[in-house]
Amino acid sequence: MNNTAKGFLALMLSAASATHASTVPQQGIVEGNLPANYVQRKAQMTYPDSWLSGHYADFSQWRLHARQLIRNALLTPDSHNAFAPETLNQEDRGSYTAHKIALNITDDNRINALMLTPKSPGPHPAMVLLHDHGSKFDIGKEKMIRPWGNQDQLASAQAWADKFFSGRFIGDELAQRGYVVIAIDSQGWGDRGPMIYEQQQALASNYFNLGRSLAGEVAYEDKRTVDFLATLNQVDQQRIGVLGFSMGGFRAWQLAALSEKVAATAVISWFGTYQGLMQPGNNVLRGQSAFYMLHPGLPAQLDIPDIASIAAPKPMLIFSGGQDKLFPAQAVDQAFAKVHQVWRSQNAADKLVTKRWPQLGHVFYREQQDEAFSWLDKWLMPSRP
Template structure:
């Protein structure tokens, strides 16, 4: 038998190398073809939406690799500042059975109960501040300067939490692991931290997601909060956290997502940030993409109100990936006769930001659903 090892036409039969551009495996096309999302609402495998929702939510909850917590929150006030119509307060609480952390809260002085918003900070590769990115800090000039510079860059100089408190909301923000008083990390530590969570039988992304769930649960224990009117707002990684939290917790009444949406196929392209590892580990639940695409997870929250904004010039989220995800989510809300409860919008002139013109649409939208 003759084996031909070279000659015309043999180049195309050469085995691919193990890694191709963008840290992707050489067989990425074959692997992507297997991502058919069999647990999505659109899969055709489900006829009852509520049962699908329960099934998909349980899939996601199991993927967190994080046990339920039972320890009382035991909040303690550490600092307080009067800001006119509302109070700014730093508290300590047991966010889980394993972690006691600090949080920032804003509390209207008027009689409650009030609607509330959980604010979820971004990644930004800036770890010295977390909760202080979205609520103006006090008591430390260096922290305030860092936070104000961040607000100037991404939020038109305004702190979202303080804007919401002026509108009559109770607001809370915590640090995720690695940020602010729970860090600060340096960028290169993220991958090792994530792998060591796996070594401990846990998940870095799962801990972040579960602590966000517990933040909502904490608000429901407060007498000055209307537990039926709790909203969620997040920018960038906080936007990811926002739709994820709405999917995980049926206690979330309305959700605003800024600058984190797309499909796995659209985002897993050479050059995209999700292919770098490191920061991506905060958003990776092992095995979940074999079951549900990104918009499928967000759609677990349907038919509750959700707003999703993206910047047309956002280099992290290609326009086609975003529009494909928008369309997939719209199918789900439409299937529940809830088209009016889902807002999807791309801002052609904007990048990866949450500027004042966007805020001026988001805050009244939250009012519509949380302060009717």
């Protein structure tokens, strides 16, 4: 090869190398614990199994398909054992009674729950309450229903209610309105803990080592809680609702997607799109708590609002704080737009309420509660004036 040919070859190799370098993502890790190629990876997230993808013609068939995708992602087997509830303790609260019960939430786990039952004749509408994360593990179900018999636990729960719920216990408020109410601990909280923050990632990895999923077990136990309520004589099986705050809000729209038995859902302070939330600095990128909400492979198929939309056309309310730093406005607004498009496609626009509260942060304050409770009454207590 002469010098001219060698020079031409070197020039071509240099040009090819430059072109290759400009198109192949960098290696390594960047800010926010993200792979350096996360922008390219995010561009590949087209959600082919979304109703909005245009790949499906029949909504009912799509819903069955999408629900099965989620169920498969839980990595948790079906349970068949009887719930076998047992009352451990109870307290008279005037118009309703508070119970601490034990039940087989799955074939593998017998757990404690708090339940409130009105004294008036039933059957009653019912509400599954889903507690938040908050990096506070000594209380779980007690964040939603006022505990008794343990002063330290009561003080801890009241402080939490004061901080996030205007001093109210959400479950007790709903019981006074005539609902049967139940709340359980997710793994690591309350009677199933307490753990410490740094244990979460190892716990999740060990679930995977056991062929299971921490997030999947949480989701399946929530579904079983609805199934349990549906077995009770004092509960109207057609009027079971779900309400959750923060991580509980995530659990709420997830549960509405998983269970056909959920009649109405209130989601408080956990909603957005994956694209909008996976930004450097956002809490979802920290790991640890995120493992309670991560189902392997599912984000390649469905976005967050796609999953929530499996509940359509049933009633759903979604609140987000305008000052909530965990959920940027753009991520929330994009997710709101997606779910509205789905509910409209099913001629059910009147059954979906989304609202950002401009002056509020990551909270569920009295004014939000009053609006959410009235909305729930509309769908679950239709006889109430």
